[in-house]
Amino acid sequence: MGAALTRYRVIAWIVGVVLILLVVIGMPLKYAFDNPVVVETIGPAHGFLYMIYLVAAFDLSRRADWPLKRMLLVMLAGTVPFVSFYAERRVSAWVAAPQEARTPEPVAH
Amino acid sequence: MVTPNHPLRHGNYDTVSETGSAPGTLDAMKRLWTPAWIARHVAMVVLVVSFLGLGWWQISRATAGNSLSWGYAVEWPIFAGFVVYVWWREVKLARRREAEADAPPADPAVEPAPTVTTGSRPAVRRPVRVSRVPASTGDVVEDTDLAAYNHYLSWLNANPGARPGDYPG
Structure with a gap:
């Protein structure tokens, strides 16, 4: 679970940063200054990084036994600029939360 | 952690009307034919058809000269497959939950095995x-x-x- 969470957090951070670059730098350059070079280079890269994000989110959701709704929400959160960072924090909190109904089994009688 | 997929949790399940049929029978199938489930089946079919259509559209764009579209043409069928997989998994989970709801309640005198099952795997407790x-x-x-x-x-x-x-x- 820890490794899956780390994988998810790393790719979530990368996707979040690339998405912000795309929205904050690429889009104004393309639509205000008619210079689409940033969008054309970062855009497809972000697309494929997002695919990796989806895979990592799916992997984590299976390991953590999330309900389907939460998995889909986390996947969608990666598409919204800035929200992806919030989602990553929420996910980390969910996974780090103490597991319910798992009391330790005493060894000695 | 909240685990609503927990197979043992069927608190809001109407177990009374659901007893008396074995899983795998037509009766068991009927429970996947409630309005909520029909909506899910329809959503699955709609998503799969539209994803495959989008894939086909990307193939036509790719053959028209947009080489990046080859990548998207591969991605859309994968998405369609993912939708089918998630649908199949939800169906499987629902049927397993039903089977456990149908199962005769465990003898309270016998201490149940102290395992916490998450999904299908038995979770092993932390060593202490x-x-x-x-x-x-x-x-x-x-x-x-x-x-x-x-x-x-x-x-x-x-x-x-x-x-x-x-x-x-």
Whole structure:
């Protein structure tokens, strides 16, 4: 679970940063200054990084036994600029939360 | 952690009207034909058809000269496959939940095996360090190796599905 969470957090951070670059730098350059070079280079890269994000989110959701709704929400959160960072924090909190109904089994009688 | 997929949790399940049929029968199938489930089936079909259509559209764009579209043409069928997989998994989970709801309630006199199942796998509890009391104070000196082995066997018995490496003792 820890490794899956780390994988998810790393790719979530990368996707979040690339998405912000795309929205904050690429889009104004393309639509205000008619210079689409940033969008054309970062855009497809972000697309494929997002695919990796989806895979990592799916992997984590299976390991953590999330309900389907939460998995889909986390996947969608990666598409919204800035929200992806919030989602990553929420996910980390969910996974780090103490597991319910798992009391330790005493060894000695 | 909240685990609504927990197969043992069917608190809001109408178990009374759902008894009396074995899983795998037509009756069991009927429960996947409620309005909520029909909506899910329809959503699955709509998503798959539209994703495959989008894939086909990307193929036509790719053949028209947009080389990046080859990548998207591969991605859309994968998405369609993912939708089918998630749908199949939800169906499987629902049917398993039903089967457990239908199963006769466990004898309360018998202590249930102390395993926490998450999904289909038995989760093994975290090993805990406990200070051991001396095994016996009587004059019979117990074979400690044998006692340890017996404890190990009883632990294995109490935790079906656990691997030997998970033994906390």
